[in-house]
């Protein structure tokens with residue numbers, strides 16, 4: 483039976499209307515996908531700033547105040563263990579308060595709207611000038627080099643951030659901070675090969691109690707009022723489950739300069755506010771130019787604390803050694819990784835000297851645009867990066883830089899960690915070099 487032409491037309495019209503409605507709906511959805519609501523605020527995602535192994539970093543703008551932030555989105559497909567790992571990063575950001583260390587502004591754990599699992603959002607101050615790796619890349623493209631004084635200044639600021647970690651003092655009240663880690667007491671790896679983060683169930687040197695400690699504290703506590711209510715089952719919106727006190731309507735979520743001034747004035751450079759403390763050195767474990775941002779005033783700012791860990795780990799047996807190798811393989815960048823992390827020996831204590839090696843690589847990279855152990859396959863040395871690192875095989879390319887700079891790099895790139903200077907000695911040598919450079 484054929485339909486009258488008028489009815490056919492009406493049907494076509496309805497089809498188009500339905501299409502229009504579909505497009506309107508999808509464009510609305512698309513527009514919404516460029517916005518995100520966290521802790522009661524709506525943020526516009528302006529662009530992608532960078533991408534890491536498990537995360538995206540976006541430039542986000544608060545719709546209300548117009549302020550811009552770096553929003554790090556960490557996917558946690560592996561469930562609670564991944565969320566815990568991400569929360570360790572949040573906690574590490576909060577632990578170290580220093581003018582050369584990035585401060586976290588806020589965080590939230592939400593149900594991933596595009597699938598299963600959770601997402602952890604970190605609000606960070608925006609550094610428009612990029613990081614030291616960006617500056618190195620710009621040098622390579624333009625055929626330019628850092629002036630030596632500027633390079634040593636950037637290096638010194640980075641070392642000051644590292645010193646705050648190596649000299650970290652924990653309040654004594656928090657006894658869990660000094661208990662031996664489960665990692666040090668038991669073995670669980672048994673020779674696993676390099677695996678993705680979500681499959682490695684390690685505690686990164688933290689006891690169970692400390693893991694609890696590392697979760698945000700209840701509202702109103704001394705740490706500043708985070709609260710964790712566990713992952714939300716079946717929620718599809720972006721309701722924050724972990725949140726600092728959400729900003730009131732009209733209240734600026736953050737003022738980076740004010741915050742920095744507060745840190746500098748209060749002298750809270752080492753995370754403690756008085757009372758009894760004890761030394762609990764932390765290692766960053768992934769020092770490299772890409773993890774040092776450049777602030778508007780030119781200050782180097784250390785970031786990316788996903789790999790930060792209590793520095794001193796006693797290796798008592800082969801399984802613990804292999805576990806540490808796994809962790810290093812997953813979290814530390816190979817060309818900047820210390821030799822003792824490539825082949826972890828039994829009966830030794832790994833410590834914060836791993837960072838000194840990475841600082842040597844970082845200063846070398848600032849000077850010559852690449853790590854001493856990058857592009858190793860293409861050199862006449864022939865061996866792998868691991869072999870070159872473990873043998874301490876590298877060469878300074880010809881340059882205008884002073885012998886003092888070369889000596890400083892060489893002092894840090896000692897295969898035996900005990901022969902490397904500690905961070906205080908590195909800073910002393912760096913200061914003297916700066917003085918000589920005028």
Ligand SMILES: Nc1ncnc2c1ncn2[C@@H]1O[C@H](COP(=O)(O)OP(=O)(O)OP(=O)(O)O)[C@@H](O)[C@H]1O
Pocket residue numbers: 531532533534535536537538539552554606607608609610612613772773775785786788
């Ligand atoms: N606060 C910020 N301001 C501007 N850009 C940023 C900021 N934080 C991160 N980025 C950009 O995003 C990139 C990735 O950030 P980040 O290193 O924190 O991610 P990641 O997943 O931990 O990376 P990786 O896999 O290297 O450890 C950085 O190299 C940088 O270019």
